[in-house]
């Protein structure tokens with residue numbers, strides 16, 4: 001009894017998170033990890049850039065190529081292509097991969113987390 005009430009409370013709290021148009025399904029770890037990114041990035045075609053660029057179509061794209069976004073000179077000159085491996089390195093420690101990047105994110109140390117997040121990005125940025 002007690003635990004199901006707690007579960008319901010948690011579900012309600014998740015559903016009411018600020019900025020959440022729809023609550024992330026708790027079963028998808030990638031969706032949960034995306035919460036660390038979404039203050040700065042949008043995912044879908046036509047959504048505006050935020051503090052960071054819109055990520056629609058980012059898989060396989062050249063770094064620094066989102067229209068209308070003002071990149072750091074370091075990112076603009078990086079010549080990175082966003083493959084799985086490049087995204088994995090980037091998410092591990094952005095500042096180490098692109099010195100001088102303006103992305104204020106320390107990094108995601110767990111390899112499993114990065115894998116789940118990249119799988120989520122592949123689905124959601126198509």
Ligand code: HEC
Pocket residue numbers: 034036037038039040041051052053055058062063064065066070071072073074075076082091098100101102103104105108117
């Ligand atoms: C505090 C804001 C912020 C957070 C949090 C953040 N980013 Fe970024 N992101 C940026 C900015 C700003 C840039 C552009 C960096 C530059 O120009 O050096 C960027 C760039 C990127 C790029 C390269 C885009 C391109 O067009 O080349 C990717 C991919 C990316 N972020 C993914 C993520 C993911 C995934 C997360 C969550 C783990 C995340 N970011 C968290 C602000 C953020």
